[in-house]
Amino acid sequence: MGLDFSIVPKYMDVILLGCAWTIGITVAAALLSFFGGIVFAVIALYGPWLLRQPFRLFAWLFMGTPLLLQLFLIYFGLVQIGIDLPAFVAGIIGLGLHFAVYNSELIQTAILAVDKGQMEAARTLGLSRGEALRKVVIPQAVRAVLPPIGNNMIALLKDSALVSVIGVSELTLSAQRVIGKTYRPFEFYLLAAACYYVINLGMEWVQRRIERRISISR
Amino acid sequence: MDFELMLKVYPFFLEAAWLTILLSVLTAILGLTCGALGAAARLSRFRTLRFIGAAYVSVIRGTPALIQLFILYFGGPQIGIQLDAFEAGVIGLGVNAGAYMTETIRGAIITIDKGQGEAARTLGLSQWQAMYKVILPQSARLMIRPLGVNINALIKATALVAAISVVELTYTAQRYIGSTYKPFEMFLLAGILYMIIIYVAGRGIAWLDRKAQIT
Structure with missing residues (x-):
């Protein structure tokens, strides 16, 4: 059986719809992983002990095991505890959490690298600790690690192919x-x-454009 | 938590873990080979070779590993390549890892100060001698750690071959989740084994890194 590409145009609409799903899932999971990463970083650095330790265990588990295995856990695990989510939601949660853990590692380092004087100055100006974090420290930290976060998002796009295994009709499953x-x-x-x-x-x-804009406003 | 069930099925997970280890080792060997060749091509004097190296890295890193496996395993027979699932897994994952390793190895080589190569040439060494006797020994030390990161990713990537039915850890976990409806227990079993494999590999690389440093 040789190759025959003449059949391709007939099914192009199915493939393009798959592309749309892949893009949608990637964007949704990317947003989840970005904001999740910030929340996780704050928990890991400033959270109370009772929150910090379970989170550490969770992060350790998620960084040490394959994403595919995690997707099975989330998809079948949620069903097990009675939450019957559509496969694509489970896929977005799985991808989002997985990359949130990786983003959180980047953001934690960046938060620690923001000059201490920034926090002190913000506190002196009357901002509460939470406000100072949210409005002064985190924006600077996130800006500094945007390029590696961008690389994670590109890895996320490629890993989104894995959700085909739990039955999400994105590009791979469409094919x-x-x-x-x-x-x-x-x-x-x-x-x-x-x-x-x-x-x-x-x-x-898009990543290059965002990075350029940010470097201008500095 | 159903510990009794976990005790009952863990021998099957252990067996699957051996396959994951075998896959990881073979993939790492092939990946390092492809990485070394890729880096040589990217740093070559010849434009065609540089282009081939760059295209290899760009195409492999720009598409999902899962799709690459599917092309090889399901599409291969159409162009006369018949592989069983395990062979396809090793070759697909190895070529994939090789693209990432190409960049790691190339990075380690180009960070070595240019003066080193020039000095070696001035002292009468040929281009090859300068590479093998002066530049590579220095860059080899630099690349152990980042290659360790690649290998860590590669071990986790071996889970993908579950999608082409190789009975490794993830496939085994998936099968037992399906038959026992205990996703968390099965995840934990497979997860712990993955962590052990990754931990041991990490220690091995750290040991190698320490050995390679001159203090």
Whole structure:
């Protein structure tokens, strides 16, 4: 069985819909991982002991095990405790939490690297500890680690292919479904790869623009 | 928490862990080979080779590893490549890891001060001798730690071959989640084994790193 790409245009709409889902899931999970990362970083650094220790265990577990395994845990685990979420929500939560842990590591280092004088000055000006963190320290910290966070988001895009395994009809599963009908795995997986590559280029472009804007306002 | 069940199924997880270890070792060997070749290509004098190296890194790092595995395993037979799931897993993951390692190795080589190479050339060493006797020994020390990060990622990436039905740890966990409806217990079993594997690999790399430093 050789290659035959003439069949591709017929199924292009399915693949493009898959692309839209992949982009949607990636953006939603990226936002969750970004804000989750900030919350986790604050918990890890300033949280009360009772919150900090379980979080540490959670972060340790999530950094030491494969994402695929975590997706199974979240998807089937939630069902087990009676929360029946649609697969794509479970996928977004799984991806988002996984990368939130990685982002949190970056943000923690950055928060510690913000000059102590910033916090002291903000406190002197009458801001509470929480306000000073939220309005003075965290914005500076996050800005400093935006490039590596951007790299995490690009990794997230590629890892979003994994949610096909729990049945989310994004790009990878769409390709699989088309292959089920056409028996042309090479052509359609290659097409899916090309789509990922293009989305990836788009994300890199956005990342460069954001980084440029931030470096100007400095 | 159902400890009784965990005790009952853990031998199967142990067996699967061996396969994960075997996969990781083979993938790491292939990845390092591809990484070394990729870095050599990217630093080559020849434009074509530089282009091939850059394209390899860009394409592999720009697409999901899962799709790469699927192309190789399901699409391979169409272009005359027949591999069983394990072989496809090792080759797919190895070539994937190699792209990341290419950048690690290249990075370690180009951080060595240019003067080192120039001095070696002035002293009469050939281009190759300068590379092998002066630059590489220095950069090898620099690349152990970052390659360790790549290997850590690679161990976790071996979970992907569950999607092509290789009975490694994640596949085993998935199967037992399906048959026992105890996702948390199975996650914990597989998770602990992954952590042990990653911990041991990490210690090995740290040991290697210490050995390689001249103090």
